Amino acid sequence: MYVDLGNALGTRPGLDRDTLDRLDERVADAHGTIAAGREAEEHGYAALNLPETTDADAIRSAVSRFENPAAVLTVGIGGSALGAATVANALDSEVDAYFLDNVDPEWVTRKLDALPLDRTVVNVVSRSGTTAETLSNFLVVRDAMESAGVDWTDRTFVTTGEEGNLRELANKHDLPALDVPDGVPGRFSALSTVGLACAAIQGHDLDALLQGGADAMDSLSGSLYDSPGYAYGAVSYALARRGAGVNAMMPYAESLETFAEWFAQLWAESLGKDGVGQTPARALGATDQHSQLQLYRAGPNDKLVTLVRPREYEDRAIPETDLDGLSYLGGKSLGELLDAEFEATEASLKAAAVPNVRIELERVDERNLGELLYAMEAATVLYGELDNVSTFTQPAVEWGKKAARGLLGGGDFEEADAVQDKETLV
Numbered sequence: 001m002y003v004d005l006g007n008a009l010g011t012r013p014g015l016d017r018d019t020l021d022r023l024d025e026r027v028a029d030a031h032g033t034i035a036a037g038r039e040a041e042e043h044g045y046a047a048l049n050l051p052e053t054t055d056a057d058a059i060r061s062a063v064s065r066f067e068n069p070a071a072v073l074t075v076g077i078g079g080s081a082l083g084a085a086t087v088a089n090a091l092d093s094e095v096d097a098y099f100l101d102n103v104d105p106e107w108v109t110r111k112l113d114a115l116p117l118d119r120t121v122v123n124v125v126s127r128s129g130t131t132a133e134t135l136s137n138f139l140v141v142r143d144a145m146e147s148a149g150v151d152w153t154d155r156t157f158v159t160t161g162e163e164g165n166l167r168e169l170a171n172k173h174d175l176p177a178l179d180v181p182d183g184v185p186g187r188f189s190a191l192s193t194v195g196l197a198c199a200a201i202q203g204h205d206l207d208a209l210l211q212g213g214a215d216a217m218d219s220l221s222g223s224l225y226d227s228p229g230y231a232y233g234a235v236s237y238a239l240a241r242r243g244a245g246v247n248a249m250m251p252y253a254e255s256l257e258t259f260a261e262w263f264a265q266l267w268a269e270s271l272g273k274d275g276v277g278q279t280p281a282r283a284l285g286a287t288d289q290h291s292q293l294q295l296y297r298a299g300p301n302d303k304l305v306t307l308v309r310p311r312e313y314e315d316r317a318i319p320e321t322d323l324d325g326l327s328y329l330g331g332k333s334l335g336e337l338l339d340a341e342f343e344a345t346e347a348s349l350k351a352a353a354v355p356n357v358r359i360e361l362e363r364v365d366e367r368n369l370g371e372l373l374y375a376m377e378a379a380t381v382l383y384g385e386l387d388n389v390s391t392f393t394q395p396a397v398e399w400g401k402k403a404a405r406g407l408l409g410g411g412d413f414e415e416a417d418a419v420q421d422k423e424t425l426v
């Protein structure tokens with residue numbers, strides 16, 4: 001993985017090499033805190049040890065009882081779904097992956113109607129085992145399986161913490177269960193049982209995913225210049241401090257579109273605290289060159305644009321044509337066109353002094369994906385240290401969970417009272 005910071009320097013927010021060199025002293029301190037947290041397996045920091053603590057054999061063995069599935073359905077939300085979805089949507093497999101995170105009833109019904117329930121493996125994922133969306137969706141799936149005459153206990157496993165409703169369910173029905181590792185918040189769990197069980201069912205190479213993570217882990221040192229993850233985290237922080245309050249993540253590969261969604265969750269939920277944080281935006285190249293790029297280049301001067309692309313991919317030729325006006329395309333390839341679009345966007349942002357960072361992967365495969373996911377997690381943790389926020393908590397998210405449960409009678413929560421107190425003005 002390569003991170004090119006050249007276009008982040010000398011741009012309108014006014015970041016230069018000297019500032020980065022000075023920031024590097026703070027990176028060294030932050031790295032010391034991170035290393036100590038990892039060593040002590042402290043909550044959150046423990047996630048940065050996953051490449052060496054995740055037991056790929058245990059995951060493979062837990063799912064091996066499900067023979068020849070046509071599909072795997074992950075029922076989970078937020079960090080309990082997005083890591084698995086990022087891998088599933090980046091890599092090809094003969095086993096289709098579906099995700100039920102939202103509880104929009106029409107959407108859930110459409111998804112269930114599309115699934116071959118008798119050949120689907122269901123993975124119910126919730127660290128807390130109490131998240132209302134996940135548990136409700138599971139009950140709906142279970143009911144659909146029963147109605148279709150499918151023994152759901154034969155086709156279901158859970159990934160959860162030591163306690164909670166899901167653990168109880170697994171014990172009661174003797175379902176296979178994978179443990180969510182201690183000290184790993186949902187959004188940092190892509191390289192654990194949470195993110196990798198779906199990949200194992202899809203036949204992906206877990207060892208390569210973890211090796212990619214290990215390569216990124218090994219690059220962490222006390223300097224931003226040694227580690228792509230730290231480099232990205234430090235520059236994003238410095239730009240945010242200078243007014244780049246928005247970070248537009250723009251991969252130039254359809255296979256990485258879900259990665260932008262995963263990144264948005266990681267960045268927002270970890271760093272949005274105490275009145276600070278950088279708002280992630282999601283875009284896709286080249287599609288969003290025809291929409292959002294207008295704003296990124298010419299709108300408010302408050303953005304960092306992160307451009308991501310693989311260097312190698314399976315290309316496809318553009319056929320020759322007898323139309324004179326299109327002769328420049330004949331003999332070229334779609335990949336060449338996409339690369340030209342990428343370079344054009346980068347140059348156009350630079351020309352308008354909008355900071356942008358280029359991230360390149362060798363190709364989209366397990367190893368490179370593991371490296372990318374880990375590097376972005378390290379970037380997030382470093383940014384959080386530099387900005388002095390509590391990266392691994394999510395009080396606003398918990399507030400919403402309690403309020404929703406309280407409204408449905410699932411407990412006595414003051415958050416629910418606050419919802420009922422609402423005044424309406426129409």
Ligand code: PA5
Pocket residue numbers: 077078079080125126127128129130131134185186187188269394397
């Ligand atoms: O990152 C987080 O902590 C959250 O996004 C959680 O993953 C999400 O709220 C789901 O929680 P749980 O796994 O407990 O169902």
